[in-house]
Amino acid sequence: MTRGRSRLAVRGELRVPGDKSVSHRALMFGCLADGTTTVRGILRSADIESTAGALRALGWPVPALAPELMVPGSGLSHLPSPISQLDCGNSGTSTRLLMGLVAGYPVKATFTGDESLSRRPMRRVAKPLVDMGARITIHGDRDGLPLTVEGGGLRALDWTLETPSAQVKSALLIAGVTGGVAVVIREPAPTRDHTERMLRSQGAAIDVGSGMIVLDPPTRLDPLNITVPGDPSSAAFFAALAAMADVGSVTIRDVGLNPGRCGFIAVLRRMGARVDIVDRNDAGPEPLGDLVVRPVHLSGTVIDGDEVPSLIDELPVLACVAARASGETIIAGAAELRVKESDRIGAVVANLRAIGVDVDETPDGMRIRGTRAPLSGRIDTHGDHRLAMAFGVLGATAQADLQVDRPECVAVSYPDFWRDLAHVAS
């Protein structure tokens, strides 16, 4: 996939595809609204197709994904199909948020997914939904899919999250919305708040403060009219690439700057990278701006604590940046990485080691000693899109010759990733 080059020059500008988290929510909340929602720039990728397909199976007339999409909302009192099979593919966000959505209605849905999704923990969502009154059956002998949610007759919930998770938080808020009951959530650390912002822009009463989110159930939701910002998790690959380059700069236009997503910018800056935010726009529900990133000398850093949820999906690429920084980088407090699309701690450590990086695995992270020495070898992505892109970027740097297996797995979140990488790197 990549070829060894003696020096990496980056140039030009690009627009990364629409934010995945915002795109999932725009489809779901569009269906629940009274009236037609307009979504510009929705992400067109396998994960968003999973949400669109599941909503169609539930009976909502979601049109084919298009650059300007009109979603006809049916209102909160519309009942989805009484029995459905929802294939969520590789998408944890589709599964967990839709479990909450289904729980609010007197209907029954069975969730399935691919091998990776079937292994991911679902009890963290099932437990509080059962507390609200939903009936949930996990069919296998381990926590995961397939599972069946039988919803309806919910009661109010006051729940403290065991681990910070925007997916669990969102699932419970959505159950409150569709079930018409109050929900209080206590978060151990802040997580991305797209759900809160979107529901508030639709007229719902959501109070946030002191680690607590309080939803007063709305009786209706206004339709949305939104432009989806560029996905910061996709932009992070190009910011990392530019930071590791030898010369040039990359401009990434209209990137979402939700504070719950921007931890990677702080970390790259701490490592010494020059990351400028220009043309910041705070007018809409989600802040956005252009990122301009230039190469510099990079040093190791420590990533830990409350910062972790704000960069959880960016840790694989930050680990790759650490492999090219001077000194040691410590990643800690990130045990959640083990239950993503792959065990991202085990897989990142094994791949870095296989290509010649000195790295230790810890239960909740890793310690990486950076090197300028040539790196070479085959990358086992486990079909995980973020591993493919992280090592794709590392493989584009000077003195690196990496063969990324199953490169097509980027289709989950960024189908044109390899084209865009070739566009900015030479």
Ligand code: S3P
């Ligand atoms: C997401 C939340 C995060 C993130 C995932 C998308 C979301 O998961 O890793 O890619 O859209 O809410 P967790 O909430 O499980 O940490």
